[in-house]
Amino acid sequence: MYRISEVSKLVGLSIPTIRYYEKLGLIDSPTKDARGYKEYNENILQYLSFIVNLKDTDMSLEQIKNYVDAYKINDYPKCKTILRDHAGKIQDELAKRQQILEKVQYKVAHFSDLKGGGK
Known part of the structure; x- marks a missing residue:
């Protein structure tokens, strides 16, 4: 599981952009841990990477x-x-x-x- 800051670094998107994509429904809402922090799984990470690829090709x-x-x-x-x-x-x-x-x-x-x- 990844925190949003880790996802941001791994896929090259800003944290606000990740949140925006979540709001648009481009990615599923991540689960939250016991402290209320969002936890992004490998599937979300791969999906975001694919979205970045699509955006990179306009x-x-x-x-x-x-x-x-x-x-x-x-x-x-x-x-x-x-x-x-x-x-x-x-x-x-x-x-x-x-x-x-x-x-x-x-x-x-x-x-x-x-x-x-x-x-």
Whole structure:
């Protein structure tokens, strides 16, 4: 079991963000120990890590909420559709970035060929 401060460090989210995600219903409410401190289990930690991955790839909180809601009611076809569509967007973005990277690398090579540019 983890305290919120540990979860924050492990997943790279601020404590207020974790509380906000809990309020939105993106994660289940953690249990409380005898002193009233919230205890986050491994499942919540893994779920938060997945949410961070989705956010890092520009999935909106609304779409994440749609995914979570579908998952909670075992609507796996909807989950699959949401993730498949998002994966397509990530793939398109990667292709675009690859083209940009190739242009930048071309320019770097060009300047390296110029007198004094290879320093």
